[in-house]
Amino acid sequence: MSIQSGQSAIEILGPEQPESAAILSAQALQLVEELAERFNVRRDELLQLRLEKQAQIDNGKLPDFLPETASIRNSDWQILGIPADLQDRRVEITGPVERKMVINALNADVKVFMADFEDSLAPAWDKVVQGQANLRDAIRREIDFTHPTTGKSYALRPDPAVLIARVRGLHLDEVHLHWQGRPIAGALVDFGLYFFHNYQQLLDNGSGPYFYVPKLQSHLEARWWAEVFAYTEERFGLQPGTIKATCLIETLPAVFEMDEILYELRNNIVGLNCGRWDYIFSYIKTLRNHSDRVLPDRQAVTMEKPFLNAYSRLLIRTCHRRGALAMGGMAAFIPAKDPAKQEWVLNKVHADKELEAKNGHDGTWVAHPGLADTAMAVMDQYIGELPNQMAISRDSDAPISAQELLEPCQGEATEAGMRANIRIAVQYIEAWISGNGCVPIYGLMEDAATAEISRASIWQWIKHGTHLDNGQLVTVQLFEKMLLEELVTVREELGEARYENGRFGEASELFRSLTSAKELTDFLTLPGYQILTQKTVA
Missing domain, CATH: 1.20.1220.12 (Malate synthase, domain III)
Incomplete structure (x- = not known):
């Protein structure tokens, strides 16, 4: 049974959760409704543009840099700026917005915790609502957790990592919240609820409402997010640029529009991230009709491969030219109990992070707190006392061509x-x-x-x-x-x-x-x- 949410015209189709009254308040849903009214239709249009572009690629046209935006790529401009608590992001940990995970991640030896409503969260209704409550409690330093079977207690340390929330991609709906009879974009739900409940407390804490934006495929999608941010800042009387975002470059089309994405979001953006795993998937998906671009075994597609190394280096060069951070990718390994296996894992993580640091990345990701020290040691070695590696411009590199970014990957399918x-x-x-x-x-x-x-x-x-x-x-x-x-x-x-x-x-x-x-x-x-x-x- 759908329920009218009081002052809002949003229908709640999901079952009531213990946190519903607080998280799905009339005031919070009012903001979500406003965002849906202004931006849901354009979201649908952008998804249609994705299909049209993919059809062109399916018919033989390869992705390339856009001739119509050459002036943006060739002119000198920089992003608005980076807040103090986002200047040093040398190691970040990622994970879902579950209560124990939130505490452990914020307590880890890292600079940033990316709290994830996207790829590491299966967005069941209870997980979405509880996740918002968990982050609200963490930001207010009111979060704790006791394991129901072991009785072990978890509490937040006095100086937790900086919190960034990753919202869902544009393609995902939230079927439990409807406006005018249709589901609202999950991205707008995640953004609206997190912002409403936390922006003032975050500012009071000396931080701010920070977001990771996933799976962008074009600068037009970046423009959409810029408009969402600008509307929200004006609606709440905030200075333009208060909301800050890091965009993942994890689709093949987006790598050809990095300058344009930074430009569209220049008031709000602080950096780009090499979302390598989704990027590999996108390479397959985008070039699916091109028989000369078939990838080998997943295990063989490493960052040393020419097309991935070019992607990393181009992202660094683009970001640093514009005053933005260039974040590295995920080490998906987890610690092993066997000592020999653990040594192998740590060596693999060390080599992966060293490649990123040598390329000039300002930070990197781990998926487990047990790998944070290894990643931190590598990044400390290369970044040192500075907050980041923005001084590495890569201006002396030869220009990276579309051909390099599309280079077929050598290796066997086994x-x-x-x-x-x-x-x-x-x-x-x-x-x-x-x-x-x-x-x-x-x-x-x-x-x-x-x-x-x-x-x-x-x-x-x-x-x-x-x-x-x-x-x-x-x-x-x-x-x-x-x-x-x-x-x-x-x-x-x-x-x-x-x-x-x-x-x-x-x-x-x-x-x-x-x-x-x-x-x-x-x-x-x-x-x-x-x-x-x-x-x-x-």
């Missing part, structure tokens, strides 16, 4: 890699539709981005007739045969009880349908969200 993709994707999808968007699998912290690579790679191999290292042709039939075999392996690894009590049947069927389809589905989270929310939409 049977072992394909089978690993299957096991990872099935386990992740099962967790996601069960409400958990951040899952440790085989020593890596998997989120939606890494699962997307796993299923899109196999789809790409099927479409373009890739042969595995043992000579087998990748077909739908081979995939479905391997899927059945790997489900047996997953059952053995997890145990009969865990497998039978889980949702592996639904997960494997969703994975099978996505991977064997003739057309590549844009995001697995779209059909996944229908499963996740089928019992909670009134």
Whole structure:
């Protein structure tokens, strides 16, 4: 049953949560309604523009720098500025907005915690509402947690990390909140609720309302966000530029518009981030019809590959020229109990972070507090007493061309890699539709981005007739045969009880349908969200 939210015309279709009265107050929903009224339609238009651009690429046109915005790329200008508490972001930790995670992340040996409503959160209604309450409590220094079985208590330290909230991408709706009979963009819900409840307390704390913006594909989408920010600042009587954003460059189209994205958001933006895992997925998705751009095993696609290294270096050069921070990517490893394995993990993290630091990145990401010290030691070595590496301009580099950014990636597609993709994707999808968007699998912290690579790679191999290292042709039939075999392996690894009590049947069927389809589905989270929310939409 839908409920009118008092003064707001928004319909609440989700079941009431213990935090609903506080988080979904009439005043908070009034702001969300205003944002929906002004920006929801344009959001839909921008999603349509994505489809039109993709159709051109599918028909043979490769992405390139825009001739019509050359004047922006070639002229001298800089962003408005970076607040003091965002100047030093040498190590950031990311994770979902669950209560224990929020406390542990804010207490970690890092500069920033990116509290995630996006790829590491399966946005079930209770998780969305509780997540907003958890961040509100953390910002007010009123958050604690006691584990229900162990009794262990968690509390916030006196000097927690700086908090940045990552909202959902433009493609995701929030089906539990409707305006004029239609779902509101999840990005507007996340932004509006977080801003309303916390902006004043954040300012009182000497910080501010800071956001990570994911999955931009064009400067027009950046302009949309600039308009959202400007409207909100004016609505609450704040100085322009009070809201600050870091944009993830995690789609192939966006890498050709980084200058333009910075320019459109110049009052509010403080930096760009190399969202490498989504970027690899986007490379597959964007170039899906181009048989000469098929990627090898996911494990072989590292930042040393020419197309990814060019992406990193171009982001650094672009950001530093404009006075913005250039953030590095995620180390998805998690600590291991076995000492030899742990040494291997730490060496891999060290090498990854050293490559980023040498390139000139101002900071980097980890997925687990246990890796923060390793990442911090590397970044300290290169950044030293300075807050960042903005002095590294990379101006002496040769210009990076579209050809370099689209460079085919060398490497093999292997049977072992394909089978690993299957096991990872099935386990992740099962967790996601069960409400958990951040899952440790085989020593890596998997989120939606890494699962997307796993299923899109196999789809790409099927479409373009890739042969595995043992000579087998990748077909739908081979995939479905391997899927059945790997489900047996997953059952053995997890145990009969865990497998039978889980949702592996639904997960494997969703994975099978996505991977064997003739057309590549844009995001697995779209059909996944229908499963996740089928019992909670009134």
